[in-house]
Amino acid sequence: MKRKCLEGDCCPVARALDVVGDWWTLLIIRDAFAGVTRFGDFQKHLGVAKNILAARLKEMVEQGLLQLSEVGARSEYQLTDKGRALMPVLVTLAQWGEAHTEPEQLGTRLLDARALKPLRKVEIMSEDGRVLGQGDIVTQAPTPAQ
Incomplete structure (x- = not known):
């Protein structure tokens, strides 16, 4: 297809x-x-x-x-630069995969290169720094062109 x-x-x-x-x-x-x-x-x-x-x-x-x-x-x-800008997408996708899929064996993990510790879970933040959940986000339809 x-x-x-x-x-x-x-x-x-x-x-x-x-x-x-x-x-x-x-x-x-x-x-x-x-x-x-x-x-x-x-x-x-x-x-x-x-x-x-x-x-x-x-x-x-x-x-x-x-x-x-x-x-x-x-x-x-x-x-x-456009390719490197996908890093947050990959981190979020990896964290979702770790939480919601069942691996046959422990796979690769993303770590902070300096501390060699797991990354903090990606959070969605408002412009003023508040952590947002699903109920805090709305979709705005585009307005018709005049």
Whole structure:
């Protein structure tokens, strides 16, 4: 089934999913944060078919999540600012996965690099610093253009 393009959607969640909605995209971003830069290393870590990986990396470069650079005779993929901005998304998704899925074995954990302690749970905060829960957030529909 061909994916519907959500690029022009008024919903920011839909537009974001248009860029990162494929599971391979977030797994590639996860590995890039862990220092993976080369095609073969992504392929080895993810176990994804080479044609699928090549297509995803190409799309991620086109979307501005990664940049491709030549280092000697090899190509390397580096996170861009846009790609690095996904860190809070990955942390939140990892924390959700730890709380709501059953692992067969203890997996990787995200730790504070300096203290080597688990990260504090991600919280949603108001502009004035209050911690917000689900009942504290409303959705505002866009107003029609005049």
